[in-house]
Amino acid sequence: MRILAAGDHFVAPDLFARELAAEIGAQHHVERLRLPWPLTPFGPVAEVDEASGDEDTMLAALDGAQVCVTQMGPVTRRILDGAPDLRLVVIGRGGPVNVNLDAAKERGVQVCNAPGRNAAATAEYTVGMMLAAMRRIPETSAALAAGRWAGEYYTYDNCGPGLDGANVGLVGCGAVGSRVARALTALGARVRVYDPYADERVLRASGEPVADLDALLRGSDVVSLHARLTPETRGLLGARELALLPDGAVVVNCARGALLDEDALCEALESGRLAAAGLDVFAVEPPPPHSRLRSAPRLVMTPHLAGANTSVAHNAARIAAAEVGRFLRGEPLAHRVA
Incomplete structure (x- = not known):
């Protein structure tokens, strides 16, 4: 199983990867990608909102990936079209506004979020x-x-x-x-x-x-x-x-x-x-x-800091990793939104 951990400067790719390893072991390949948020404010990317990064970078990183774990990475229709192996997207935040949920449903890609993490x-x-x-x-x-x-x-x-x-x-x-x-x-x-x-x-x-x-x-x-x-x-x-x-x-x-x-x-x-x-x-x-x-x-x-403390970053990574574990074990997903 190839997994993309598209983190940022708050929930770092290495933090996602550590929680994934603790949940599912080291036998699955975890590719790491660091996105620029919050040093660069989030914004719209194509048709999704509050995203960080760009479609071309995400497409390249998702090549061959079945699972994407991210917080702010854009998951647009174009990205979903260009990632045919993708089966699960886990967003480590309360609302999956950076995901085109309709396009995900059309392609059979399951989407989860992390409610309550902050x-x-x-x-x-x-x-x-x-x-x-x-x-x-x-x-x-x-x-x-x-x-x-x-x-x-x-x-x-x-x-x-x-x-x-x-x-x-x-x-x-x-x-x-x-x-x-x-x-x-x-x-x-x-x-x-x-x-x-x-x-x-x-x-x-x-x-x-x-x-x-x-x-x-x-x-x-x-x-x-x-x-x-x-x-x-x-x-x-x-x-x-x-x-x-x-x-x-x-x-x-x-x-x-x-x-x-x-x-x-x-x-x-x-x-x-x-x-x-x-x-x-x-x-x-x-x-x-x-x-x-x-x-x-x-x-x-203050510059959009209310949801930022170190516990939140760990919460987001743990919740996301637990969803990936359920997916791999064939168990019902706890926080599925699509």
Whole structure:
């Protein structure tokens, strides 16, 4: 069996290969390919999204391969057409958006993903982003590094709100949102959740279910996005929705940039209606030089890091290797999406 481990600078090819060897032994040949992500941001490749690398490189590496294990490698119709031996693609991430699932089904190629591999990391980061934005941590750190003791941030007007006793609205209650809810509850927040697709028991275990997004926004001191990006959720929070938030509210997005209208967010920050915001994701990554986000007040920005810690990389490789093991043993795949 020939296997391609198309890793990158986060889940490295050698990490995939080590987990594969632990799962299936060393008798199968594992070809290694390193893709440029995240040193080069992901983007569209042909008809797939959030991919790293190019079709020609993947085609050459897949020559004769029956299995492809990757995180960001593009698996387009052209690549599937040019890899007739391919039988299994395992994507070491939560969503297989870099795979043409229809083309894979047409060719009898099974596709698996790694749901939940970075849920804990993203949840931790989301709570950290809330605290950083609400408590002015980046501004005060930068001031002190520049040699200025920013005592004005201890004044009532500048110190910022806290999470204890705050009404926090979560949009989405999947693997990440439910973990965020547990952490916020431990910090004393009152958690309300909106997710029209989640099981009622999951919603009630996470906080107070709210059936209407507008109602959630009207009662939220902090709102955090945890929805998947779909045609339905694109632009989920625009100017109208942001205007429903109470004055002094905080918006956090560590999910997908296009869920949020960035111009409307900037206007709300510039007008003073929003107390702060935290973004780890953007509609265009990185934000272009002329983006209003770069000069918006009270905005904490990080370069799509929420799902990145060393545990996540190992989780992704282990989950992917386990799927390859099931495939080789003829067992049902645990996370098959196509």
